[in-house]
Amino acid sequence: MHAERLKGHLDLLLLAAVQDHPAHGYAIAETLLARSSGTFDLPEGTLYPALHRLERAGLLTSRWSEVSGRRRRVYQLTAKGQRALARQQHEWHDFSRAVRAVVGGPA
Amino acid sequence: MKSGLEEYLARLELELKQRGLVDVRILEEARGHLADATEKGVQRGLSLEAAEREAIARFGDPNVVAMKFASEGYRIRGRLMFAAAVALGLAIAFLDSRPGWDDAGVTAFVLRLFAGVLGAIVPYRPWVWALAIGVWIPLRAFVLEPSLSSLAMLMVLAFPFAGAYAGMAIRRALVMGPYTSATGRPTTGTSTLASMSS
Numbered sequence: 001m002h003a004e005r006l007k008g009h010l011d012l013l014l015l016a017a018v019q020d021h022p023a024h025g026y027a028i029a030e031t032l033l034a035r036s037s038g039t040f041d042l043p044e045g046t047l048y049p050a051l052h053r054l055e056r057a058g059l060l061t062s063r064w065s066e067v068s069g070r071r072r073r074v075y076q077l078t079a080k081g082q083r084a085l086a087r088q089q090h091e092w093h094d095f096s097r098a099v100r101a102v103v104g105g106p107a
Numbered sequence: 108m109k110s111g112l113e114e115y116l117a118r119l120e121l122e123l124k125q126r127g128l129v130d131v132r133i134l135e136e137a138r139g140h141l142a143d144a145t146e147k148g149v150q151r152g153l154s155l156e157a158a159e160r161e162a163i164a165r166f167g168d169p170n171v172v173a174m175k176f177a178s179e180g181y182r183i184r185g186r187l188m189f190a191a192a193v194a195l196g197l198a199i200a201f202l203d204s205r206p207g208w209d210d211a212g213v214t215a216f217v218l219r220l221f222a223g224v225l226g227a228i229v230p231y232r233p234w235v236w237a238l239a240i241g242v243w244i245p246l247r248a249f250v251l252e253p254s255l256s257s258l259a260m261l262m263v264l265a266f267p268f269a270g271a272y273a274g275m276a277i278r279r280a281l282v283m284g285p286y287t288s289a290t291g292r293p294t295t296g297t298s299t300l301a302s303m304s305s
Binding site for chain 1: 119132133135136137139140142143144165166167168169171172175176178179
C-alpha cells in the first residue's frame with residue numbers, strides 16, 4: 001500500500017502493534033507486515049521517527065533490552081497510550097463502518 | 108573494508124548530520140534492526156551479502172529516513188537547545204561581570220557543568236555547545252578592552268570545552284554501551300554479523 005494512504009493511520013497501527021506485549025522496532029515492522037498480509041510494506045526505517053514521536057508524546061515508553069543476546073530498544077504502551085489506542089480504535093471502527101456503508105463491496 | 112551495513116549506517120549518519128539531527132540512539136536502533144533483518148534473511152537461505160542487501164532495501168533510502176526524522180520535530184529540539192545554550196552563556200557572563208561576583212572557580216564550574224549537560228543531551232558537535240556557553244566572557248572582555256591580555260581570556264573556553272566533550276563521552280557510553288554477542292563476548296556490529304554467519 002502506498003505510504004501516503006497510511007498517513008493518519010500510522011500512529012494507530014504502531015500503538016496496536018505493541019498492544020499485546022512490548023516489542024522492538026524490527027518486531028513491530030514484522031507484525032505490521034504479517035498482520036496486514038504484506039499490505040503495509042513501508043520502508044522500515046521510517047517507523048522509527050514515528051515511534052520516537054509517540055514516545056515524546058508520552059504514548060509509548062522505551063528501554064534497552066537484551067533480545068536474543070543483542071541489545072534492542074523495546075517499546076511499550078503507557079497508560080496514556082492505552083487510552084489513546086482505545087480512542088483511535090473506536091474512531092477507526094466508526095470511520096471504516098461509514099466508508100463501507102457508502103462504498104459497499106465485501107464486508 | 109566496511110561491510111554493506113556499516114556503509115549504509117555511515118550514509119544514514121551523514122544524512123542525519125546534514126539535517127542537524129543528532130541522536131546516537133537512532134543509529135543504534137538502525138544497526139540492531141538491520142542485524143535482525145539480515146539474520147532472518149540468512150535463516151531463509153539467503154547468502155549474507157544478499158540478506159544484507161535485502162535488509163538495507165527494506166529499511167529505506169537513508170535520505171528518506173533522515174528526512175522523516177527531520178519532519179518529526181528533531182530539528183526543533185536542536186534549535187531550542189542552541190537558543191538555551193546561548194541564553195545560559197549570556198546569563199553566566201552577566202553574573203560573572205557583576206562587581207560583587209569574584210568567584211572565578213564557581214564560574215568555571217558552572218561553565219563546565221552546563222556545557223557537560225548540553226553535550227550529554229545532544230552528543231554531537233560538542234564544540235558548538237562549548238562556544239555557545241563559553242564565548243561570551245572572553246568576548247565581553249575583548250570588546251571592553253581590545254588587547255592581547257583580553258585575548259588571553261579565551262583560556263576560559265577550556266572549561267566549557269572540557270565539560271561538553273565529557274558530557275558527550277558519558278552520553279555515548281551510556282546510550283551505546285558495550286555490545287554483547289549471543290556468546291557473551293563484547294563485539295561490534297560487524298563482528299555480530301560475522302558470528303551470525305558462522
